[in-house]
Amino acid sequence: MLSRTAVGAYTTVFFLSAALMAIITGNVVDRLGSKKGIVLGMSGMGVAMLLYGLAPSYLFLLGLVLLAGFGFSIITPAVTRAVIMEAPPAKRAVSLGIMQSGIGIGGVIGASLLPILGVALGWRLTIQAAASFSLIIAIMLAFIYREDVTSNTIETTGPSLGARIFSLLKDRSLLWICLLGTIYGAVTTSATAHYAVFLTDDLYFRAGIVGLGLAMVHIGGIVGRPIWGWLSDGFFGGNRGQTLFALGLMSGCLYLMIGLLLAGNGTSAAVIFLFSFLLGTTALSWIGIFFITVGEFVGPDETGMATGLALVFTRVGMLAAPPIFGLIADTSGSYQASWLAFGILIVGVAIIYRFGILGREVSLYNENET
Secondary structure, three states: OEEEEEEEEEEEHHHHHHHHHHHHHHHHHHHHHHHHHHHHHHHHHHHHHHHHHHOOHHHHHHHHHHHHHHHHHHHHHHHHHHHHHEEEHHHHHHHHHHHHHHHHHHHHHHHHHHHHHHHHHHHHHHHHHHHHHHHHHHHHHHHHOOOOOOOOOOOOOOOHHHHHHHHHHOOHHHHHHHHHHHHHHHHHHHHHHHHHHHHHHHHHOHHHHHHHHHHHHHHHHHHHHHHHHHHHOOOOOOHHHHHOOOOHHHHHHHHHHHHOOOOOOOOOOHHHHHHHHHHHHHHHHHHHHHHHHHHHHOHHHHHHHHHHHHHHHHHHHHHHHHHHHHHHHHHHHHHOOHHHHHHHHHHHHHHHHHHHHHHHHOOOOOOHHH
């Protein structure tokens, strides 16, 4: 019985909560360590979702969303820190790429299975089943995951939260990387939020083709994340900046190609599936490389805090891009102008990044150098 506005508000509150809490939870991860951070995040989400099923009203549920967003915001800093601490430098990017692919796989499974269970069991029992799964994973991690305690010392004293944030914000090179994350976050959500409508309204495809096209975008992201991690570790020799530049350049060029080549009717379904897959392997595949770049840039002691700061920037882009992308389409009468405008923006920012931060010597944390 909810309005469409109320349905949209759920996602907005969830991600706003996660964004606003990201720096604080990043600090928590640096203090507690990766294992406790992951377990705390999974447990927080699980408990909040269990209570969803008991919510007497929508407003009460929105309050629980704040708790779920808090748990969600811990997971990325904790996992990034775990990869920095545990994985050898030559395999960090591919390790985090595999983890990010797991998010895509979980999304596909959840989107396919949970609505079916919702019809059969009702939404309350279904969301509680998903919550129980989250808690089971947290318990398994608590017993199975073994941290290297000799290299994972947990600081209980040190600079205050404000001092640590100020110290990170003073680093102009780190801010360059975070600003790049804002644009790349915009790339992800502008593509996924409008792609189905673009295929329907501009290219006149039936619902079945539209669904398969959107699925190909997500499949491309699942495949692309570990591949780009492998390329970053191997082909690019661990140079994360060059990898991010290549991803940005390819994403922007693909946006331009979609705007120029797929405008109007007459495009075949096979071409759509190809472009959809390529869009996923570029526009949805940057996030693992991005967070490894942030973590290696600051080193393991600041990975949680820096990742939280970077999450704020990326989520600003993710929240701001879809309405802007849609506004351009509404103003011009089609999505062609949106694809072209965002393509030019992405290519331009990637080039500025290439000749800005990459034009100077930037020392990234490397285990072999310490």
